[in-house]
Amino acid sequence: MIYTVTFNPSLDYIVRMDKFTAGAINRVNYEQVLAGGKGINVSIVLKNLGHESTALGFLAGFTGEEIKDQLKGFGVKSDFVQLEKGFSRINVKAKADCETEINGQGPDISEAKREELFAQLDKLQEGDTLVLAGSIPKTLPDDIYQKIMARLDGKGIRIVVDAEKNLLLNVLQYHPFLIKPNNHELGDMFGVKLTTDEEIITYAKKLQEKGAQNVLISMAGDGAILLTAEGKSYKCPAPKGKLINSVGAGDSMVAGFITGYMESEGDFEKAFHMGVATGSASAFSENLATRPEVEALLKTIA
Numbered sequence: 001m002i003y004t005v006t007f008n009p010s011l012d013y014i015v016r017m018d019k020f021t022a023g024a025i026n027r028v029n030y031e032q033v034l035a036g037g038k039g040i041n042v043s044i045v046l047k048n049l050g051h052e053s054t055a056l057g058f059l060a061g062f063t064g065e066e067i068k069d070q071l072k073g074f075g076v077k078s079d080f081v082q083l084e085k086g087f088s089r090i091n092v093k094a095k096a097d098c099e100t101e102i103n104g105q106g107p108d109i110s111e112a113k114r115e116e117l118f119a120q121l122d123k124l125q126e127g128d129t130l131v132l133a134g135s136i137p138k139t140l141p142d143d144i145y146q147k148i149m150a151r152l153d154g155k156g157i158r159i160v161v162d163a164e165k166n167l168l169l170n171v172l173q174y175h176p177f178l179i180k181p182n183n184h185e186l187g188d189m190f191g192v193k194l195t196t197d198e199e200i201i202t203y204a205k206k207l208q209e210k211g212a213q214n215v216l217i218s219m220a221g222d223g224a225i226l227l228t229a230e231g232k233s234y235k236c237p238a239p240k241g242k243l244i245n246s247v248g249a250g251d252s253m254v255a256g257f258i259t260g261y262m263e264s265e266g267d268f269e270k271a272f273h274m275g276v277a278t279g280s281a282s283a284f285s286e287n288l289a290t291r292p293e294v295e296a297l298l299k300t301i302a
């Protein structure tokens with residue numbers, strides 16, 4: 001069984017306008033409200049690709065209700081811990097000549113509510129896959145993913161982590177099966193700007209030295225690089241297409257990789273190609289990738 005955890009789910013308010021001017025009234029010509037947050041996006045894309053998962057995490061308020069309803073609409077199973085105060089955040093994605101994102105901070109999560117999630121995770125079994133993805137509300141300590149991995153250590157659960165900076169660095173000692181920073185996040189972790197593939201591979205290897213098994217580095221329109229635990233490396237350019245909405249492309253890549261890995265019974269190159277095709281299929285679409293869109297792009301890669 002696959003479980004995704006989103007500590008800080010969101011409603012993504014996606015708007016388009018011809019021009020965005022800071023400090024002025026901007027009127028939009030397109031708007032959409034989508035359930036989001038990294039683990040949630042992974043669950044939606046897994047479902048689109050034909051795989052069941054259960055979305056876990058925390059929801060609050062009227063926005064939380066909408067997120068739950070949208071997931072139901074997608075046919076995604078969920079079992080969120082309900083918070084009594086506050087509301088799940090709203091993340092604004094403003095697309096004009098350039099993209100501006102304003103991500104909310106999210107509700108407080110008490111110790112007792114955290115324990116409720118931990119109790120759910122204690123029920124995971126050998127062979128399960130767990131995706132820990134996205135930021136955490138400011139009120140939580142940034143060793144929370146580490147605490148979860150320590151708790152599940154040795155149980156034979158395949159853990160995938162998609163998070164930034166310390167949240168990710170802190171878990172490496174527990175040997176996550178897969179991590180997926182993008183090239184900018186990888187550079188930020190080491191305080192450097194990475195420009196060439198060689199530099200990216202050098203720093204991705206440092207994450208392996210710190211304990212990560214397989215490291216997938218996404219590079220938006222430049223495709224991706226995979227370093228496997230067995231010491232192999234793969235590079236794949238992104239398929240050609242028109243960029244429409246890159247929100248959720250990284251999450252889609254994670255879902256595609258897991259799908260490719262399961263369907264090929266552990267072939268990393270196939271998983272990698274499926275990941276790239278799924279990321280790009282989402283980037284080339286208003287909504288998250290569907291299976292036919294992914295299959296069409298996969299033919300251009302593999």
Ligand SMILES: Nc1ncnc2c1ncn2[C@@H]1O[C@H](COP(=O)(O)OP(=O)(O)O)[C@@H](O)[C@H]1O
Nearest residue numbers: 182218219220221223238249250276279280283
């Ligand atoms: N402009 C684009 N053109 C083609 N593919 C894209 C584009 N942006 C993203 N992708 C695909 O989605 C994957 C993940 O995108 P990226 O933006 O690197 O992730 P994140 O959203 O985590 O920053 C890329 O490796 C690529 O396969």
Ligand SMILES: O=P(O)(O)OC[C@H]1O[C@](O)(COP(=O)(O)O)[C@@H](O)[C@@H]1O
Nearest residue numbers: 036037038091134135248249250251
């Ligand atoms: O948890 P974070 O890092 O604030 O990111 C949340 C945002 O990331 C997304 O999950 C999209 O992520 P990606 O574009 O990296 O795939 C949005 O749905 C959401 O608004």
